[in-house]
Amino acid sequence: MTSLPVIIALLATAAYASTFWYLLIHLLQKIPPHKLVTLVLLSLGLILHASVLFPALITPAGINYNIFNLISLTCWLMLAFSFLFSTYRPILGLNLLATPVACVGLLISVIWHGPFVSLSQGGLWLDVHIFLSLAAYCVLWMASIQAILLWAQNRELKQKTDKRIWVALLPPLQTMEKLLFDMIALGFGLLTLALSFGIFTIDSFFAQHLAHKTVFSILSWLVFGALLIGHWRLGWRGQRAISFTLWGFGLLLVGFIGSKLVLELILHIPA
Structure with missing residues (x-):
């Protein structure tokens, strides 16, 4: 017998597929898609996706941080921000x-089921810190x-x-550039909150390998902060904005993924 989450996941997949094909057909025909139709399809997919994701993520035993839930949440956040x-x-x-990214994330979490992963220490502050950090990484990614994409556009124009x-x-290039700074501003704000809440989760700074x-x-926070100030006060844009963005996100990657690989694979210390 098919379970309810699987049925909802299939409906969400249908909504995502409908959105994708609707946008693709309009792109190929060079016709602007209808905003209301697109947003309704997107919101339907997001709501159905969330109704599968969050009951699996937030359980009576606590938040389940298994890898498949985190993949699904990351993909859902990316589409939600989009x-x-x-x-x-x-x-x-x-x-x-x-849309395809969100759909793949949803299907991964439905098809594969990992063991329950809970963080026994840290409580609410740690949960908030993790969610804000994940949201910040998504937006800055x-x-x-x-x-x-902006670099590719600039290169073709030159x-x-x-x-x-x-x-x-x-x-248009101007729209893409405005969107870039929208993303950076939101990501910077989320990263600021994540770092602030992270203070309440620290017991031993070095023992926790933080x-x-x-x-x-x-x-990374300083790089993005400098870019925003430079943009608002000095009019920074174009190649400088692109470079700052990639450097800022690169530092986040080194801090999270790079250090995790070194600790776990080379030093054999859980990170």
């Missing part, structure tokens, strides 16, 4: 990238992808070639 930006920026076509693939496919993660996270 939905948010689409409500006030003319970037509906960019959901062609975010999206910003790094946005920076790469080359002045006849075949401008990225210029033709993506929203020094490396904290240092690189703060360096």
Whole structure:
């Protein structure tokens, strides 16, 4: 007998697939998609996805941090943020990238089931810190992808070639640049909150192996903060904004993934 979460997941997949094909057909026909139709389809997929994700994530025994739940949550957050930006920026076509990602994340969590993973120490502060950190990483990861797309657009415009693939496919350069700074501002705010709440989770700074993660996270926070100040006060944009964005996200990656690999694979210390 098919369980209710599987049925809901299939309905969410249908909503995501409908959104993807609706946007793709309009892109191929070079017709702007209808904003209300797109947002309704997106919101339906997000709601159905959430109704499968959050009962599996938030359980009576505590929050289940297994890898499949985290993948599903990460993909859901990326589409949720893309939905948010689409409500006030003319970037509906960019959901062609975010929708399949969300769908894959959902299906992974439904098909595979990992063991229950709970963090016994830290309580509410740690849960809030983890959620804010994950949200910040998602937005800043999206910003790094946005920076790469912006670089591709800039490159085609400077080359002045006849075949401008990225210029033709993506929203106007000015819109893409505004979206980049929207993402950075939101990601910077979430990272600020994550670092602030993280203070309440520290018992022993070095014993918990937090020094490396904290240092690189703060360096990343400084890079993004400097970029925002430079943009608002000095008009920084273009290649400088792209470079700062990629450097800032690179520091986050080194702080989280890089240090985790060193601790667990080389030093054999749980991170």
